[in-house]
Amino acid sequence: MSDYTIKALTPETFDDFAALVERNKGMFASCWCTHFHPDCAEKRQSAEGNRALKQRLVAEGIAHAALVYDGDQAVAWAEYGTPDELPNIHHRKEYLATTDQLPDYRITCILVERDHRGQGLAAAALRGAVELIADAGGGRVEGYPHDTGGVRKKNSSFLYNATRTMYEREGFSYDRPKGQGNCVMVREVAGRGARDSR
Template sequence: MTIEVHPVDASRWADLEELFGGSGGYDGCWCMFWRLPNKELNANGPEANRQALHDLVHTGAQVGLVAYVGGAPAGWCSTGPRPGYARIERTKALKPDDPTDPRIWSIPCFYVGKEHRGRGVARALLDAAVARAAEAGATMLEGYPVANPKGAGAALSTGTVDLFTAAGFTVGGDQPASGRRVVTRRAL
């Protein structure tokens, strides 16, 4: 199986809409969970979240990557400079010492279509995110995977520790007492 990965831009918006489907990915999020405070995210609803992501994509900002299998959209990962993800700074367990450093990029979210899960799409997206961040001059790339994936459900949208460590990331710093979400880092 060949997996192609490309940065999302306005020309790929329709592919992202097709991938996310009517549900907007996970629960109408349209991958805005990490970008918006809870109050705004919840007030938006799925259609406003879709429009917010649409607007970001159409500004030309680095918002993520889309994977294709057989020419059809199969997966997505949100990636870009960490300051674009307000929730990271607001999450006590993840709060960085330097939240505004644009040289540090984040990968807070993956979405892989059901028919493509378990087939290497997330790993292809992660590898492409590493290359994309390095190409853009990032010095560090972070992910926030679930440490204990059993029963995690939609929380798996951040990936697993095994996914990140297999791609050369290390688990860093003090980890949350819950053991659910950890910070992984890879120097570029």
């Protein structure tokens, strides 16, 4: 893991993110990681349209991710943002009916390039997102991983937000189920001055 570094998704790192997405065929149905944004463009645009949307949102400072680098190449990421920036979570109706408060930030997608899986990079991406959230002031952070019961093996291609077990190892606590096979995990993250609130 010492050879891997974390960088924020910014206009300066967008081309590295784009290269990762292009190597992986645009990601889930060529969505370019726009699915959770308000415009949810992949339902009506081409991959090129989704790419342009993502680039615009990054330029406007309302699309965030922790990029994991192997040398000069981004090989994984964790998308995060405020509920206003990422409202389109799965099982949203159920989620809103069972929540007492919205988080300050949510982590909606974690992806590791196929050739780099099995090396702990999903956890590294999650830690990177938490660190960037701490830099931004911290707060209540939620993630929505797959709850596999710690037993059932699921194809990693379908684990768009990793597993409950991994979130638990990274200091998140189980809050409640969300949909079939997913759950809400919560962690209070201190702002950078106080370092880590675990």
